[in-house]
Amino acid sequence: MARILLTDGEQRSTLAATRSLGRAGHHVLVAGRTERTLAAASRYCRGRIVLPSTDRTPDAWTDAIGEAVTAHSVDILLPMTDRAATLVLAARERMPDTVVPFPDRDIYDRASDKRRLLELAGSLGVPVPRQVVVDGPDAVAAGALSALGTPIVLKPWRSVVHDGARLVQLSVAIAAGPDEALDHLRTLPPEAFPVLAQSHVSGPGLGVFVLADDGEIVASFAHRRIREKPPTGGVSTYRESVPVPPDLLGYARSLLGELRWTGVAMVEFKEESSTATPYLMEINGRFWGSLQLSIDAGVDFPAMLVALTLGNRPAPIDTYRLGVRSRWLLGDLDHLLWLWRAPTAKRRAVPGLPGPLGGLGRMLVPWRPGDRWEVLRPTDPYPFLREIRTWIRDSTGR
Numbered sequence: 556m557a558r559i560l561l562t563d564g565e566q567r568s569t570l571a572a573t574r575s576l577g578r579a580g581h582h583v584l585v586a587g588r589t590e591r592t593l594a595a596a597s598r599y600c601r602g603r604i605v606l607p608s609t610d611r612t613p614d615a616w617t618d619a620i621g622e623a624v625t626a627h628s629v630d631i632l633l634p635m636t637d638r639a640a641t642l643v644l645a646a647r648e649r650m651p652d653t654v655v656p657f658p659d660r661d662i663y664d665r666a667s668d669k670r671r672l673l674e675l676a677g678s679l680g681v682p683v684p685r686q687v688v689v690d691g692p693d694a695v696a697a698g699a700l701s702a703l704g705t706p707i708v709l710k711p712w713r714s715v716v717h718d719g720a721r722l723v724q725l726s727v728a729i730a731a732g733p734d735e736a737l738d739h740l741r742t743l744p745p746e747a748f749p750v751l752a753q754s755h756v757s758g759p760g761l762g763v764f765v766l767a768d769d770g771e772i773v774a775s776f777a778h779r780r781i782r783e784k785p786p787t788g789g790v791s792t793y794r795e796s797v798p799v800p801p802d803l804l805g806y807a808r809s810l811l812g813e814l815r816w817t818g819v820a821m822v823e824f825k826e827e828s829s830t831a832t833p834y835l836m837e838i839n840g841r842f843w844g845s846l847q848l849s850i851d852a853g854v855d856f857p858a859m860l861v862a863l864t865l866g867n868r869p870a871p872i873d874t875y876r877l878g879v880r881s882r883w884l885l886g887d888l889d890h891l892l893w894l895w896r897a898p899t900a901k902r903r904a905v906p907g908l909p910g911p912l913g914g915l916g917r918m919l920v921p922w923r924p925g926d927r928w929e930v931l932r933p934t935d936p937y938p939f940l941r942e943i944r945t946w947i948r949d950s951t952g953r
Contacts (some may be wrong), residue, residue: 557861558582558628560604562620562643563635564592567883567929570938571847572633573597575857584627586620593930593945596937602627609638610722617646624653631656631864633842633857637667637715638722640841656864657818657840666814666838670712670749675813676835681806684708684753684834691748692741700733703754707736711747714837718746729755758828760788760836763799763807764849766819766859770812774859774872775799776849782917784886785893786908790844792886795925796852796879803833810838819856848881851927883929884939885946891918 559576561569564587577583577599585595586604595603604623607615620643624632632653634640644660657663665671673683685703689695700707711725725747730736736752743750764776777800782793807822821843824833842856849856853875862869894914909917931939 556580556582557630557865558584559631559633559861560584560586560620560624560627560629561594561633561635562586562606562639564594564603566635566844567593568842568844568846569594569635570597570930571850572635572842572857573599574847574932574935575850575855576861577601579858579861581861584623584629586623591941593938593942596941598935598937609636609642610724613638613642613717613722617642617649621646621649624650629653631861633860635842637839637841638724641715641717641722654864656860658814658816662814662816663840666816666820666840667713667715669710669751669837672810672838673751673835676806676810679806679809679813681809682832682834684756686751686753689740689748689750689752691745692743695737695740695752697733697737700736700752703752705732706730706755707733708751708753708755709736709739710751710753711743712749712751716744716746718744756825756827756834758826761800761803761824761826761833762843763803763822763824764819764843764854764856765807765811765822766856766863767811767816768863768868769817770815772804772808772811772871773863773869774854774856775804775807776852776854776856776875777803778845778848778881781880782887782890784889786890790886792883792890794845794848794881796848796875796877798877799873800833806833806835810835816840819860845881845929847929848879848927849875851881852876852879878925880923880926881929882926884931885942887918891915 559581561572563569564585570593573583573594582601583599584602585600586606590603590605606619609616632655634643643655644663647655676683687699707730709728716723728739730739765772766774777797778794779797780791780794783789784792803824819842821839823836825836826833854872859869891914895911930942
């Protein structure tokens with residue numbers, strides 16, 4: 556069995572991977588900002604490592620992770636966030652005795668660069684939104700943006716960039732029109748450019764979750780979002796396993812095959828409701844927040860990735876249990892609190908969103924057949940207790 560170090564113990568995906576790999580018999584170590592992270596509370600965590608901040612002190616973090624893999628004789632290092640992956644892949648050669656089961660850095664960078672990725676997608680016949688590439692805050696005219704319609708989506712070329720001293724997390728913005736878009740562009744740091752100004756795709760988000768080996772898809776999975784935090788669009792708090800749409804799987808296979816991708820990835824699309832056309836949004840080349848659902852449905856991505864890394868290529872998986880639902884209880888509570896606190900006009904701007912009483916009614920049904928609690932597990936209860944304590948601290952400021 557392998558000695559495996561997971562970064563970012565604060566993440567729910569890290570908890571899911573800790574449980575998966577611990578059950579498989581591996582020696583799992585969890586790194587985080589403190590020893591008391593969510594994943595470190597799991598019974599399957601065999602050791603805890605404290606690291607500096609990835610964004611404020613990236614060089615110190617890189618030095619510390621290198622020292623940790625040596626001190627603990629780590630066989631496999633799994634970065635669990637974009638920040639961690641960016642730093643680990645840049646320093647891979649400093650850890651020659653430790654395997655990082657990600658693609659080569661140039662392949663990862665090509666997929667993370669939204670401009671290059673959409674150019675690749677267009678050449679492969681994968682639908683992409685209409686867009687204008689903006690190379691600087693004053694490099695585009697309002698007229699060019701007007702052709703995109705409204706609202707306008709503004710996407711920095713990468714989600715994580717380095718400004719020379721620290722890592723900066725960049726986010727997508729939605730502008731009501733060209734003037735607001737131009738105002739927003741002027742607030743962005745130079746590292747955010749080029750920015751993709753895109754037509755807004757109105758419809759549900761869709762995703763294909765995969766494990767690939769040199770571009771060949773070994774396992775795939777899909778789910779639909781039932782509730783999100785915030786309800787206007789964010790991370791899912793309640794979701795259900797569904798069949799992988801054949802067209803999306805085909806697009807994912809084309810993209811990852813061209814990239815010669817090895818490792819896990821989430822290929823994200825958004826479907827235009829009026830035409831049912833799925834448009835590529837991005838590829839995230841690491842584990843995703845709802846990882847526990849795929850494991851519960853029978854696609855154990857962490858265990859399969861490690862098996863592949865150790866030379867034991869798993870049998871391909873193209874079927875799994877459908878109708879399995881995963882519920883993040885405290886995320887669902889935040890969803891409900893948003894419904895109670897948000898102005899009526901903001902709630903009504905989201906089609907199908909219930910009012911406060913309707914949201915409360917859904918929360919009063921804590922479980923139904925097919926449900927799994929994401930964090931709360933009777934055989935591994937301590938992560939949920941730690942999550943409650945953290946939630947109360949963050950909510951009250953104490």
